[in-house]
Amino acid sequence: MKFLLVDLDHPAGRVLSRFEPVFAYRNGIFSDIERIRRLHPDAVPVYLHPDARLERLFADRLGLVPFRADQAKVDLTAFSSEHAHTGADRRSFVETELQSLYDDVEFSADVVALLDDAPSRIAADLFLLNREDFEHRQAAQLIGAKQDLWIHQSVEVPPGVVFDTREGPVVIDERCSLTPFTYIAGPFYAAPDCHLDNVRITGGTVLGEGCRVGGEIENSLFGRFSNKHHEGFVGHSLIGNWVNLGALTTTSDLKNNYGEIRLQLPQERFPTRASSFFTLETGKIKFGSILGDCVKTAIGTMLNTGTVVDAGSNIFAGSPSSYVPPLSWGITGHSYRPGRFLEDCEKIFARRKQVVHPTMQELVSLLSHLS
Incomplete structure (x- = not known):
């Protein structure tokens, strides 16, 4: 086939x-x-x-x-x-x-539709899961049906963790760790090796492998090895791989006039700081941010509704504009030097016992217009 x-x-x-x-x-x-x-x-x-x-x-x-x-x-x-x-x-x-x-x-x-589709996909994907490795565990604090709580056999659930399956399944995969005062409402999936520390999570949320999260998360998708380990709110957002959100980083996902959210996006596939832009209508009144792979934010970063931060950017010294080009250093228009960026990736990946893929150098060259 x-x-x-x-x-x-x-x-x-x-x-x-x-x-x-x-x-x-x-x-x-x-x-x-x-x-x-x-x-x-x-x-x-x-x-x-x-x-x-x-x-x-x-x-x-x-x-x-x-x-x-x-x-x-x-x-x-x-x-x-x-x-x-x-x-x-x-x-x-x-x-x-x-x-x-x-x-x-x-x-x-179209990635804008992924947040709406996530709840049904989590439920449908249960049929592809190795379900014999999971238990319908009777947690001390469970709201909803026991058969919708899927806990991998390797996971310990301490006292004070609340699971809510009334709106959909909650799936905790192998080697995940949870701390007391964590609340998780389905539909929800945590991939292997996630750390959920005193976090409040509500429906339609997916955490990729090795994510570390705290604070508050609502209807958001996280890629692999991304950190939101401190207080702050992330809602209706798409977060890439290896993203690090500094403490109190917060996304807005609703305008105060309940207007539909628009995204500002570059025309070019490989944008520069002089790129022309167009407006993408999401058709939604609730939409947060899109953060590409390897984005980092400083403590206290505020992301306005519909903010898009392209891959490899390091955001500090204020709130970013509606679109931040790839490999941006701060919010002043400076560039994150490609060599420095790759060196930093190697250090960051090594902390999780991962390596930078051989294709990444060429991909970074395309983004930085060095090829």
């Missing part, structure tokens, strides 16, 4: 996919690529991206077959153009020209 993964390169999704494709972003218990591999373990996934360089690098990162290697004779001129922000033209091209070449085709989601 050959499976085609089509990256429609939605502008908002670019912020979350600077160093790996959006198919790798966990949007339920699993990411799209994990879900496909569990459902179709013998499938050969082929990956298509409008940019040939990103297609090659991302395919290498996830062990996929690049489309241009699989179908070298196909003319992708119409698919690769950047004129459509919605991805509708790209989708139409694939459905017309490429669908018949593969057994199945999956398109990347």
Whole structure:
């Protein structure tokens, strides 16, 4: 079976996919690529991206077959153009020209919709979980049905932790740790090795592997190894991998006039500080922030409604503007030197016994326009 993964390169999704494709972003218990591999373990996934360089690098990162290697004779001129922000033209091209070449085709989601989809995905993904490793444990403080509480056998639950399954399942995966005075309402999933310390979490929230969280979180998705370990509120937000939120970092997810939230996004795939921008209507009155991979915020950082901070940025000395370009240093327009950024990544990753992927240097070069 050959499976085609089509990256429609939605502008908002670019912020979350600077160093790996959006198919790798966990949007339920699993990411799209994990879900496909569990459902179709013998499938050969082929990956298509409008940019040939990103297609090659991302395919290498996830062990996929690049489309241009699989179908070298196909003319992708119409698919690769950047004129459509919605991805509708790209989708139409694939459905017309490429669908018949593969057994199945999956398109990347518009990331703005991921928060709405997360609750149902968490519930549906339970059927793909290795459920024999989990227990419907009778916690001392449980509101709702016991059968909706899934605790991995390796996890200890101390007194003072409250689980609320009335709105959906709560799933705590292996080697997670919890401290007293933690409240978790479903639908919720914590991937392996998460630390939940005196945190209040409400529905539709996903924590990726190795996250460390405290304070208050509502309906948000976190990538791998991201930290929000102190007080502060994160709501209706998309947080990438290796993000570190300083103490009291807080997102606004609702305008005080209840108006619909708009995002300011760059036109270019690899934006500069002189990029032109367009307005993306989310159609939502509740939406917080999008923070790309390896973003860091200083203590007390306030993120206004609809703030977008692109990958590799280090935010300090005030509140950022509605869009912050990748590899920004502070909020004054200075750049985070690529070499310094990679050196810092190596140090940070090593603290979690992880290594920087070999593709990252080239991807950082694309973002910093050094290639």
